[in-house]
Amino acid sequence: xxxxxxxxxxxxxxxxxxxxxxxxxxxxxxxxxxxxxxxxxxxxxxxxxxxxxxxxxxxxxxxxxxxxxxxxxxxxxxxxxxxxxxxxxxxxxxxxxxxxxxxxxxxxxxxxxxxxxxxxxxxxxxxxxxxxxxxxxxxxxxxxxxxxxxx
Amino acid sequence: xxxxxxxxxxxxxxxxxxxxxxxxxxxxxxxxxxxxxxxxxxxxxxxxxxxxxxxxxxxxxxxxxxxxxxxxxxxxxxxxxxxxxxxxxxxxxxxxxxxxxxxxxxxxxxxxxxxxxxxxxxxxxxxxxxxxxxxxxxxxxxxxxxxxxxxxxxxxxxxxxxxxxxxxxxxxxxxxxxxxxxxxxxxxxxxxxxxxxxxxxxxxxxxxxxxxxxxxxxxxxxxxxxxxxxxxxxxxxxxxxxxxxxxxxxxxxxxxxxxxxxxxxxxxxxxxxxxxxxxxxxxxxxxxxxxxxxxxxxxxxxxxxxxxxxxxxxxxxxxxxxxxxxxxxxxxxxxxxxxxxxxxxxxxxxxxxxxxxxxxxxxxxxxxxxxxxxxxxxxx
Numbered sequence: 001x002x003x004x005x006x007x008x009x010x011x012x013x014x015x016x017x018x019x020x021x022x023x024x025x026x027x028x029x030x031x032x033x034x035x036x037x038x039x040x041x042x043x044x045x046x047x048x049x050x051x052x053x054x055x056x057x058x059x060x061x062x063x064x065x066x067x068x069x070x071x072x073x074x075x076x077x078x079x080x081x082x083x084x085x086x087x088x089x090x091x092x093x094x095x096x097x098x099x100x101x102x103x104x105x106x107x108x109x110x111x112x113x114x115x116x117x118x119x120x121x122x123x124x125x126x127x128x129x130x131x132x133x134x135x136x137x138x139x140x141x142x143x144x145x146x147x148x149x150x151x
Numbered sequence: 152x153x154x155x156x157x158x159x160x161x162x163x164x165x166x167x168x169x170x171x172x173x174x175x176x177x178x179x180x181x182x183x184x185x186x187x188x189x190x191x192x193x194x195x196x197x198x199x200x201x202x203x204x205x206x207x208x209x210x211x212x213x214x215x216x217x218x219x220x221x222x223x224x225x226x227x228x229x230x231x232x233x234x235x236x237x238x239x240x241x242x243x244x245x246x247x248x249x250x251x252x253x254x255x256x257x258x259x260x261x262x263x264x265x266x267x268x269x270x271x272x273x274x275x276x277x278x279x280x281x282x283x284x285x286x287x288x289x290x291x292x293x294x295x296x297x298x299x300x301x302x303x304x305x306x307x308x309x310x311x312x313x314x315x316x317x318x319x320x321x322x323x324x325x326x327x328x329x330x331x332x333x334x335x336x337x338x339x340x341x342x343x344x345x346x347x348x349x350x351x352x353x354x355x356x357x358x359x360x361x362x363x364x365x366x367x368x369x370x371x372x373x374x375x376x377x378x379x380x381x382x383x384x385x386x387x388x389x390x391x392x393x394x395x396x397x398x399x400x401x402x403x404x405x406x407x408x409x410x411x412x413x414x415x416x417x418x419x420x421x422x423x424x425x426x427x428x429x430x431x432x433x434x435x436x437x438x439x440x441x442x443x444x445x446x447x448x449x450x451x452x453x454x455x456x457x458x459x460x461x462x463x464x465x466x467x468x469x470x471x472x473x474x475x476x477x478x479x480x481x482x483x484x485x486x487x488x489x490x491x492x493x494x495x496x497x498x499x500x501x502x503x504x505x506x507x508x509x510x511x512x513x514x515x516x517x518x519x520x521x522x523x524x525x526x527x528x529x530x531x
Contacts, residue, residue: 001414001415001419001445001448001449001452006414018278018281018307018308019308020173020306020411021171021172021173021306021413022173022413022414022419023173023194023413023414023419023420023422023423024414024419025445030426031194031419031422031423031426031427031441033171033172033173033193033413035171035308039408040456040459041404041408041452041455041456041458041459041460042404042405042408042409042455042459044401044404044459044460044462044463044465045400045401045402045404045405045408045409045455045458045459045462046280046281046401046405046409047463048397048398048401048459048462048463049398049401049402049405050280052394052398079272080214080272080282080283080284081284082214082215084212085214085284085325085326086325087325088325088326089324089325089326090325091325120325122273122320138279138280139279139280140279140280142463
């Protein structure tokens, strides 16, 4: 790729505050690092990922509100964690974490488990049971054109 | 929650030149080597550390995606580049976060620049959309300022002050178990005459070795890994459904372009390395391959553009054609590394190794009789 062809597409990915280095060939044929504000292809791919994550957050939020799952399901989705990764975070097993997604098991959860989850999510322990009125979604999904994002 | 705040940039630090690099690990390595007066470029360090690779572990799910990587194992670039360049380093890992942070403070008080391996998700200065759970991110801690640390993150343009609790959280994160927790490393010193040429050749040789000499029965790595991906990808929609297939495809594009690769999944970075390698007398054979690598990188970019459109449901060339593109890339990379390997050993190049499937065997037999003058050097 020529350095003049390095894409400079404005995009939500870097939120206008980050340029990243792409290596490209200069006029003299020598490679050099060129700062780039983004590229359509990766901005689009990231939007797909954000969209899917937001869907999962929304589904978890509804499931918690309907009482089908414990609030852990929602916090897990917002932190983009799945059961396996969350289990490694609290140094336990997937099946134990999965059990805690059951509201009845969650209701009787020990203080040390709750502390462990609070530490992973970066929340105060007493906020673990809270569910916001609307799900906290990530900006930059497919629905928003690049650059239109609010904070 | 904490993960939603974004930090402003910090002012530059006197006596430290922040390096804005394409890739976190080669960037941190380059910056740390410069601290002991070894002034190399990022591509050179990346190549000497044999950073280029490909892995597609179709059976292993990391955050719901099959593990796909365009590079070698995290940590390898730093340790290999340091070993080959004769740089003395120290590496420490910790079980307890408190001990790890105390040790970091002690080192920073001595004025050391400390490389840290962290989970990028928990770093508050990284734009939200780029935060994924990836434990192999690298940065340099420069200074402690109260309950904040001044850090130099090579993928960012500026320095940032990272809160201590966020940094501790990032250093001790869960995730895949092959990455050690709380890893910190630093550069202690170097040889007065770094063996640059030997290091470049060692980096080139290992990359060639790994790209074309892993037995074909193992489908997950190097050019076979690319083929594995190319064969499976068109089947994703019928195996896993359209939605998951699209998400995975987007994930591949993100791994290739977004996660600090310098473009085209490190292929441009490696092309830049080949170009620099050719400037040293022993590496002259690598010269013609830089342009070929660039052309392969351009084809990876073309693939990413189509893949991204397909994942978004826009008009694109479709799954079958995408898979075919990946298979062609595997052939092109195999041909390039087979030829590069032969050139490094002073062997005549195969005109088109695709037509000669047994190509690698020819050069393998020649292994015992090195013809290139550089081969007579000490093992690195």
